[in-house]
Amino acid sequence: MCLGMPGQIVAVEGSTALVEFTAGAAGTPGGGVRRKVALELVDEDVRVGDHVLVHVGFAIRRIAAEDLAETLAFFASLSGEEPAA
């Protein structure tokens, strides 16, 4: 039950979004499962194309693309690599 899944918003209607979940290891876009997700708990405006973290049918966080890049650069710095541009 405590499984959190990141997914991408493909449509928004009122306080509900249709979210596509990319398939686990393959991660192929377009090949995922689509589910209706409630937006009552997410603390930012979300739009089509945004990534969100979903728990039991509720989006709990918008995941910004710039944060993904920042995290990867941070991890690279831990192992002494030059941060990727």
Added chain:
Amino acid sequence: MTAPIEFRDVARGRALQAQLDQLLAAHARPITLLHVCGSHEQAIARYGLRARFPANLRVQMGPGCPVCVTDAPEIDACVALAERGLRILTYGDMLRVPGQRSSLAAARARGARVEVIYSPTQAVEIARASAEPVVFFATGFETTAVATAAVLLAEPPPQLYVLAAHKWVPAAMDVVARSPDSEIEGYLAAGHAATITGYGLFESFVREHDKPVVVAGFEPLDILAGLVLLVERVIAGQAELCNAFPRCVSRDGNRRALAALWRVFALEDGEWRGIARVPGGELRLRPEFAAHDARLRFAAELQEGRREAPAASAGAAPCRCGSIMLGKLTPSDCALFGRECRPEAPVGACMVSTEGACRIWYENGERRLQELRT
């Protein structure tokens, strides 16, 4: 979406592993760390991370499985309502958890109406279409509790009753840290729960227990990076708080979700199965939601059910779930593991849920390093 692939990138993972190797090679003693999330254990086992940990690094799973820590009397209470003909809605992984007397699955096999849902929004839809009361068995940690809160705040139909058994993980981390013979030197906190609560919540834990805490995500790189940060702090003797999951976790968390949580729930003491009575470890419905509180509406039925349940058998079972959830033992330390206790015939709750340490170890063929190398 390319992000999951990048966070499973092999070259980046090897670089972080090399960093862990280097840190621990320069450290004479073994280091024991604890994570508190079934999803962390799943990733560690599934991606084979443990097999590549340095020999003097032990990473144990603590009380991070909501199914495992749901107390048997809570299961019995739900079974009692099911046996009295009420329609029960539950998350699927609660079905086979043994109570003192029965599981929900066994009650269903005897004819009780127990249905599986994956979101509280479905409970609302089902209740709205129903002429009779329906009971949603609301279990889980912070991430599922906020979802229960959201549906209770959105004017649910009067037929919806919530049997709340939500738990508050930070309180159980305190109990583990206070455990007298604990060898744990650092804690990997669960990134998804911290998405709700914020990492700032752990500041008092770090101060009080003088141990580092790192909030980490669930992809292999997230976990390896979290472990590097944690090991660095353990070796340096720095009780610090770090956030290794900044793409989801902020200092203050999701304020909208937290506001919903505290409007609906209040902290009380509660039993965590196999662990202890945890001060402030239980999220109970506030009196404002009494109209939807199954404990009040069906108090008489629950009272009857309690009379039917046998008294807890003291020390009869050699199941070691309690010690495993305190991070003192690993599943393979238990004599029942993989023998009498298997996923199809679980003895303890840790073998029932896909988030339980024993089930994860059994399904992934996980071993301790010492076992792998002998």
